[in-house]
Amino acid sequence: MKRHLLSSADLSRADALQVLDTAEELRTLANRPIKKLPTLRGRTVVNLFFEDSTRTRISFEAAAKRLSADVINFSAKGSSVSKGESLKDTALTLEAMGADAVVIRHGSSGAPHRLATSGWVRSSVVNAGDGTHEHPTQALLDAFTLRRHLGDLDGRRVTIVGDVLHSRVARSNAWLLSTLGADVTLVAPPTLLPVGVENWPVQSSYDLDSALDKCDAVMMLRVQRERMNAAFFPSAREYSRRYGLDGRRFARLPEHAIVMHPGPMNRGMEIAADVADSARSVIVEQVTNGVAVRMAVLYLLLSGQPGESERDVAPTTRESELSGLAGAAR
Amino acid sequence: MGPSAPRSESHQRQLSASPVVVLDAADIQRALTRIAHEILERNRGSDDVVLLGIPTRGVALARRVAAIMGGVEGTDVPFGSIDITMYRDDLRMRPARTLEPTEVPARGIDDAIVVLVDDVLFSGRTVRAALDALGDIGRPRAVQLATLVDRGHRELPIRADFVGKNLPTSLVERVEVNLLEYDERDAVFIASAATAGASPASPASPAEGAIR
Numbered sequence: 001m002k003r004h005l006l007s008s009a010d011l012s013r014a015d016a017l018q019v020l021d022t023a024e025e026l027r028t029l030a031n032r033p034i035k036k037l038p039t040l041r042g043r044t045v046v047n048l049f050f051e052d053s054t055r056t057r058i059s060f061e062a063a064a065k066r067l068s069a070d071v072i073n074f075s076a077k078g079s080s081v082s083k084g085e086s087l088k089d090t091a092l093t094l095e096a097m098g099a100d101a102v103v104i105r106h107g108s109s110g111a112p113h114r115l116a117t118s119g120w121v122r123s124s125v126v127n128a129g130d131g132t133h134e135h136p137t138q139a140l141l142d143a144f145t146l147r148r149h150l151g152d153l154d155g156r157r158v159t160i161v162g163d164v165l166h167s168r169v170a171r172s173n174a175w176l177l178s179t180l181g182a183d184v185t186l187v188a189p190p191t192l193l194p195v196g197v198e199n200w201p202v203q204s205s206y207d208l209d210s211a212l213d214k215c216d217a218v219m220m221l222r223v224q225r226e227r228m229n230a231a232f233f234p235s236a237r238e239y240s241r242r243y244g245l246d247g248r249r250f251a252r253l254p255e256h257a258i259v260m261h262p263g264p265m266n267r268g269m270e271i272a273a274d275v276a277d278s279a280r281s282v283i284v285e286q287v288t289n290g291v292a293v294r295m296a297v298l299y300l301l302l303s304g305q306p307g308e309s310e311r312d313v314a315p316t317t318r319e320s321e322l323s324g325l326a327g328a329a330r
Numbered sequence: 331m332g333p334s335a336p337r338s339e340s341h342q343r344q345l346s347a348s349p350v351v352v353l354d355a356a357d358i359q360r361a362l363t364r365i366a367h368e369i370l371e372r373n374r375g376s377d378d379v380v381l382l383g384i385p386t387r388g389v390a391l392a393r394r395v396a397a398i399m400g401g402v403e404g405t406d407v408p409f410g411s412i413d414i415t416m417y418r419d420d421l422r423m424r425p426a427r428t429l430e431p432t433e434v435p436a437r438g439i440d441d442a443i444v445v446l447v448d449d450v451l452f453s454g455r456t457v458r459a460a461l462d463a464l465g466d467i468g469r470p471r472a473v474q475l476a477t478l479v480d481r482g483h484r485e486l487p488i489r490a491d492f493v494g495k496n497l498p499t500s501l502v503e504r505v506e507v508n509l510l511e512y513d514e515r516d517a518v519f520i521a522s523a524a525t526a527g528a529s530p531a532s533p534a535s536p537a538e539g540a541i542r
Contacts, residue, residue: 018426018428021428021429022426022428022429025413025429025430025431025432026429028431028432032466032467033467033468034466034467037416037417037466038416038462039416039417039421067416299416299426300426303421303422303424303425303426
């Protein structure tokens with residue numbers, strides 16, 4: 001696996017399957033009396049959150065702690081960022097404190113990429129959501145959840161519904177699920193489909209009802225009002241009527257189909273409360289799986305980093321070390 | 331369990347380029363049967379005995395030993411696997427490894443006599459990791475160690491309770507265990523450094539002298 005996890009478009013099928021298989025073993029840890037592994041003892045993981053988050057931050061925190069890493073939480077509110085500190089200076093501070101991995105959420109698309117390639121920090125960078133770009137660990141946990149319920153994703157149909165334009169979750173899922181062989185259909189009002197969606201490896205549609213009949217899973221997205229600076233649809237009620245998953249539409253789904261939502265939900269808006277709480281909704285399970293998937297990501301990124309051992313450095317290790325440095329210098 | 335092989339034998343092995351088979355299928359079967367009987371004898375039967383294999387080949391060996399013990403005792407002997415990847419002490423120095431399943435029998439391991447089963451006992455670091463992993467799963471009454479081959483060169487104060495074959499080796503040699511569950515045949519063989527390909531240039535210590 002690469003040294004950073006910035007985008008699910010970077011993940012090869014083999015990389016993605018390695019994360020999912022690793023997470024599968026790590027998930028059994030949740031059933032044990034002692035939910036802790038010594039794997040990352042003495043390593044430091046910094047949660048660098050410039051944007052609000054509940055589940056992603058505590059999920060990464062739980063994942064790092066279960067691997068025995070030391071966790072430093074940093075949120076923009078109450079830090080020097082509110083005094084005007086730049087991303088670069090914040091990064092240099094973290095580097096000086098010896099962070100091994102930086103988990104970053106930022107309102108600007110590309111901030112994690114900047115952090116990883118600028119040479120400011122030597123640590124691994126994990127994108128925990130950047131602007132409207134990507135949220136790769138969410139896609140990985142969605143793929144993990146889908147795989148637990150549907151088996152191999154090859155040829156499975158996944159429908160992603162809602163505010164695709166502002167959704168980094170939709171973007172990451174579109175890439176990752178296609179890499180894993182699933183057929184992805186995006187459903188949204190024309191105003192909420194991004195420009196250039198025809199170049200994505202997915203189908204797109206404006207009509208939810210026609211997309212429901214044959215799908216194996218339907219993933220509802222939150223309408224991101226905080227990112228909406230224009231009128232994208234006439235009214236919340238109209239949106240809910242045309243693109244919300246209500247009881248009537250839920251009844252039309254195939255027997256085995258599951259309902260997903262990355263959270264936080266707007267009950268009654270994109271998803272009806274009784275659908276969200278139904279037996280075929282896996283929304284709570286997604287959160288549980290998130291910890292296992294993030295443990296897998298941290299384990300794979302942080303163990304065996306090339307160049308750390310002066311003993312038994314094989315030629316291949318040296319090469320990847322050099323390419324790592326070259327990458328950092330770019 | 332016999333005395334160490336004469337030094338000249340292992341010298342010859344080094345000189346020959348092709349792998350030398352040291353245990354064939356029948357030898358492995360006999361060794362596992364003896365181990366099974368020794369476990370039963372030591373623990374006065376199979377009550378509370380749980381066999382846990384260390385992936386990958388230890389798991390198959392644990393299953394086989396459990397079957398032999400079950401045949402002798404007329405009961406089912408619980409067996410499982412314990413993955414030690416996350417407990418290794420060299421994680422920071424090597425690329426990430428894929429995890430193997432940990433499957434503990436339903437009875438758990440609290441108050442059980444756990445017999446760890448591995449194919450080759452070498453530095454002892456794997457067993458150290460397995461002991462740590464066990465501690466996170468439960469609290470066994472006792473832990474014992476069974477291994478098909480003991481090749482010496484311990485780096486930790488660990489010894490096996492049940493050994494299929496003591497195999498004096500030099501550090502540049504490689505011991506390989508093939509089992510039908512994973513490979514084409516049942517066999518244990520020794521490959522010298524030449525056939526093992528580019529081996530790490532570890533200062534091959536005063537190897538022979540180090541063999542206990």
